[in-house]
Amino acid sequence: MQSVDISHIAEHVGEEVKLEGWVYNKRSSGSLVFLIVRDGTGFIQAVAVKGEIPDEDFQKCDELTQESSIVVSGKVKADKRAPGGYELAVTGVRPVHLAEEYPISLKKHGVDFLMDWxxxxxxxxxxxxxxxxxxxxxxxxxxxxxxxxxxxxxxxxxxxxxxxxxxxxxxxxxxxxxxxxxxxxxxxxxxxxxxxxxxxxxxxxxxxxxxxxxxxxxxxxxxxxxxxxxxxxxxxxxxxxxxxxxxxxxxxxxxxxxxxxxxxxxxxxxxxxxxxxxxxxxxxxxxxxxxxxxxxxxxxxxxxxxxxxxxxxxxxxxxxxxxxxxxxxxxxxxxxxxxxxxxxxxxxxxxxxxxxxxxxxxxxxxxxxxxxxxxxxxxxxxxxxxxxxxxxxxxxxxxxxxxxxxxxxxxxxxxxxxxxxxxxxxxxxx
RNA sequence: UCCCUGGUAGCUCAAUGGCAGAGCAACCGGCUGUUAACCGGUGGGUUGUAGGUUCGAAUCCUACCCAGGGAGCCA
Missing domain, CATH: 3.30.930.10 (Bira Bifunctional Protein; Domain 2)
Structure with missing residues (x-):
């Protein structure tokens, strides 16, 4: 399967591709997991649906932590509901490293704290x-x-x-x-x-x-x-x-x-x-x-x-x-x-x-x-x-x-x- | 080097002399379209450090450390 950069994702609508990146953020709702994946070239939302992929893969998506490194594959779709306009319908995921508790949350931080990190x-x-x-x-x-x-x-x-x-x-x-x-x-x-x-x-x-x-x-x-x-x-x-x-x-x-x-x-x-x-x-x-x-x-x-x-x-x-x-x-x-x-x-x-x-x-x-x-x-x-x-x-x-x-x-x-x-x-x- | 402001939970902050708290994060549970998701629960503290005043200090005083803003100096 072709490995692509998120910055070029629009050229692959309809194809199944592989992304190598990190989990920027995760939201889940029972049988849906939304992963915001970044790879250094951009950000994209990946959606895993329970029942549509092997339970083992879904479980892995659910367990991912902020900034874990992953290789995720899926089908590229245009979707207005997704930030950025495109999203990845997950077909498989391979966690490369589960990140420890990440110090920088997506909330506000002071300069001194951020400079330490x-x-x-x-x-x-x-x-x-x-x-x-x-x-x-x-x-x-x-x-x-x-x-x-x-x-x-x-x-x-x-x-x-x-x-x-x-x-x-x-x-x-x-x-x-x-x-x-x-x-x-x-x-x-x-x-x-x-x-x-x-x-x-x-x-x-x-x-x-x-x-x-x-x-x-x-x-x-x-x-x-x-x-x-x-x-x-x-x-x-x-x-x-x-x-x-x-x-x-x-x-x-x-x-x-x-x-x-x-x-x-x-x-x-x-x-x-x-x-x-x-x-x-x-x-x-x-x-x-x-x-x-x-x-x-x-x-x-x-x-x-x-x-x-x-x-x-x-x-x-x-x-x-x-x-x-x-x-x-x-x-x-x-x-x-x-x-x-x-x-x-x-x-x-x-x-x-x-x-x-x-x-x-x-x-x-x-x-x-x-x-x-x-x-x-x-x-x-x-x-x-x-x-x-x-x-x-x-x-x-x-x-x-x-x-x-x-x-x-x-x-x-x-x-x-x-x-x-x-x-x-x-x-x-x- | 000098002047001003600040330092409380992992983070952002509240408590101004009288029981140290909230939101977020973490952990557990729930949820089929979330947008810094949401809802319920759990754990989490030598209040920057050292000394002093006081029956009692996060709170007042002194020194130091660290940070932020500025002066001087410069790009």
Whole structure:
């Protein structure tokens, strides 16, 4: 008998097929047993009727517990009474493993409890849908960059020192010395861009910050494209095209999953270039006009970002931040050195900063001065200085936080549901 | 690191100084179309931990642990 995926069940109406899956839920009424079977590709109701199948099989159906694994065979029928529109008239069942008492019921649960059972929580429709959308977003990002002839260059995860010297790093023994888990692959991408032109890395990133908010993880995934011979303007154009492509592709390819997570897709449909651009100076004016007390020279807080983003229907670029509040490698604006050629992209609907990027310093003397000003160890940055000594060119890049993009596109209020096994301030289990 | 809120049965919660409870889950029984099925029954507790106040503490106080939200920092 043919073994089929539930996602393709509609192609087998009238046939007898075999499903391999798990019991998501069971309802029984004496001589009827309704099994909701899931197989990772979908859900279907299987109905066993006493008297129509061997008593032994009926008995087995009746004894199944939530999340037991089974191989069930039956005839596929269209039936309006069944959730999903199709059901399986059971002809035989083989329990593969009878599950113990399952900890996650179909009722409401608190986040802490569900996180303790994250490895089982993933089996629920909502969590599966989020993971499928995450997968689509990753695929869309890679396809977009690959089509534009970017080369994927993997950055190291074990690094000898801080990339930016700002955030707290996780350290680990490295034989007789200390290594740190990478907080960014950017500096390495700058080296790769000088070799290959357009490159990107896509990997995990680690920050030991004791952040405890809905926007932070200690381990998260970041895409970091870097382009030689590209200025800030070209950088922003690529970003808005990338984000638009990703959003439109999820809307096309993951309609069912977006419905499962109950995303209102109205505002996503309008995500197309160009995105509005607001200078830092203008952003400060907007905040002050809206009654927010904000002084030029400070960095925006979460609340400020939300106020700014609310002024626009689309994601908005805030560009040319004060040089002092950005990383040491940001190139100053030649006409106003107190501001730099940096830009962040703020997502709508309060999802905050999803991209941070800018044009890098290409002048060797200025870069050397900045490394000194920021008290960075010169030996550790010697190789980075070399990129300015041997054929320095204008270049730009950015880092996109995958989980924040997934949260925005799915409309999820906390980033912890956007990654299979989140690492949070005090959570490293499971 | 700081501020706010919370921790009671496997889960979601009630009990505000006076007998620790309900719904769901589990188990037993019933039901031929259930939709988080329903109906009847049974078992289930060191009230986060340690100390203190009190005749008496889930309830008040102190410390700690854990969680949630936020600040700072960032993607």
């Amino acid at each position: 994250r490895h089982l929580w993933l089996r629920t429709p909502r969590q599966s849908a989020i993971l499928r959308i995450r997968h689509e977003i990753i695929g869309a990002i890679r396809d977009f960059l690959d089509e534009r002839e970017f080369v994927l260059v993997d950055a190291p995860i074990l690094t000898p020192s801080a990339c930016e010297g700002t955030t707290t790093l996780f350290s680990t023994d490295y034989f007789d010395s200390t290594a740190y888990l990478s907080q960014s692959g950017q500096l390495y991408m700058e080296a790769a861009a000088m070799a290959l032109g357009k490159v990107y890395c896509f990997g995990p990133t680690f920050r030991a910050e004791k952040s405890k908010t809905r926007r932070h993880l200690t381990e998260f995934w970041m895409v970091e494209p870097e382009m030689a011979w590209v200025d800030l303007d070209g950088n922003l154009k690529l970003q808005e095209e990338l984000i638009s492509y990703v959003v439109q592709r999820v809307l096309e390819e993951r309609k069912n999953e977006l419905a499962t997570v109950e995303r209102d897709t109205g505002r996503l449909e309008n995500i197309k270039p160009p995105f509005p651009r607001v200078s830092y100076d203008e952003a400060v004016e907007i905040l002050n006009k809206r009654g927010v007390e904000f002084e030029w020279g400070n960095d925006f807080g979460g609340g400020d970002e939300t106020v700014l983003a609310e002024q626009f229907e689309l994601p908005v670029f805030v560009h040319r931040y004060p040089t002092d509040i950005k990383a040491f490698y940001m190139k100053p604006d030649p006409s106003r050195p107190e501001i730099c050629l940096s830009a962040d992209l703020l997502a709508p609907e309060g999802y905050g900063e999803i991209i941070g990027g800018g044009q890098r310093i290409d002048d060797p003397r200025l870069l050397a001065a900045r490394i000194k000003e920021h008290d960075l160890p010169e030996e550790a940055y010697a190789w980075y200085m070399d990129l300015r000594k041997f054929g320095s060119v204008p270049h730009s890049g950015f880092g996109l936080g995958l989980e924040r993009v997934v949260a925005w596109i799915c409309g999820i209020d906390h980033i912890r549901e956007t990654i299979p096994f989140p690492r949070l301030l005090k959570r490293i289990y499971p």
